[in-house]
Amino acid sequence: MTEPEDRHRPTRAARGEFDASESGLGLGLGMAWERLVAREQPFELAPGDLPPADLDLNALCDRPLIPPPGAVEPETFTDFSARARNLARKMAAEDPATTELEFLHAQLVMVLRRAAVPEAARRLYFRIWDEHGARLARVMPTRWRVSAAQCFADHGRTEAERSLGAQIALMFGLVKLYETERRFSGLAAWEPFPNRRPHRGR
Numbered sequence: 001m002t003e004p005e006d007r008h009r010p011t012r013a014a015r016g017e018f019d020a021s022e023s024g025l026g027l028g029l030g031m032a033w034e035r036l037v038a039r040e041q042p043f044e045l046a047p048g049d050l051p052p053a054d055l056d057l058n059a060l061c062d063r064p065l066i067p068p069p070g071a072v073e074p075e076t077f078t079d080f081s082a083r084a085r086n087l088a089r090k091m092a093a094e095d096p097a098t099t100e101l102e103f104l105h106a107q108l109v110m111v112l113r114r115a116a117v118p119e120a121a122r123r124l125y126f127r128i129w130d131e132h133g134a135r136l137a138r139v140m141p142t143r144w145r146v147s148a149a150q151c152f153a154d155h156g157r158t159e160a161e162r163s164l165g166a167q168i169a170l171m172f173g174l175v176k177l178y179e180t181e182r183r184f185s186g187l188a189a190w191e192p193f194p195n196r197r198p199h200r201g202r
Contacts, residue, residue, distance in 0.1 A: 042116035043080035050107065053123040057131055060100035067092040083110065095141070101128070105136060106144060112151045122155055146172045 043049075067088040075082035084107050091098045091106065108125040111117055128136070129148075137145065149172065152165025182189060 040113070040115040041078055042114045043083075043111060044078045045080050045111075045118065049080050049084070050111070050118070050121055051104070051124070053120045053127065055104075055124065057101060057128060060104060061132065061135065063100040064096070065092050065098040065100055065103045080110070101132060102136065102140060102144070104128070105140075105148070109144070109147045109151055112155055113147070117155070125151065125155070126157060 065088060068085045072086050072089060073082055075086060087106060087110070088103055091103055105125070105128055108121055108128070111121045112125060136148070140148070146169065149165045149168035152161050153169050154162075154165075156162035156165055185193065187193065
């Protein structure tokens with residue numbers, strides 16, 4: 001992506017994943033908007049929660065993620081430290097081959113999905129993709145690829161990055177919609193939906 005940098009224009013409408021039971025849509029768009037804004041409350045970041053933007057990323061590429069000891073701990077919505085520790089436990093349990101680089105990327109995704117993103121976090125996020133993007137795209141689970149696309153849609157440095165991120169996020173959103181509709185239909189994936197209205201001329 002060699003297009004010159006242009007003005008950053010995040011789109012709040014593309015952020016967040018929430019189901020209908022949490023969205024407040026049943027209470028009107030005003031309540032839905034309040035819920036969405038509440039879900040974007042910035043994290044309480046303490047010194048050392050995130051590494052500096054000039055971190056040596058090469059050292060993290062092949063270093064296995066070692067989660068903190070202990071069980072999942074209580075966390076508040078804005079408590080970044082506790083959420084990051086719990087995320088490390090979850091990622092390591094799901095895939096023991098998870099690397100420190102993947103975990104750092106996941107932490108930055110958490111931060112970028114909230115409001116008031118520190119500029120150092122944004123710079124580090126794009127450094128990861130500039131220097132190790134091909135690797136991440138190859139090894140990351142699909143859910144993190146989707147989250148990465150949404151972050152590009154919101155924070156991309158150029159119009160091309162934002163547009164491509166939004167298109168990828170939209171594509172995955174349509175896949176989710178299709179899979180949800182298919183699941184509730186009771187039909188197998190290879191079964192077409194019945195045609196309830198005959199075509200004209202037949």
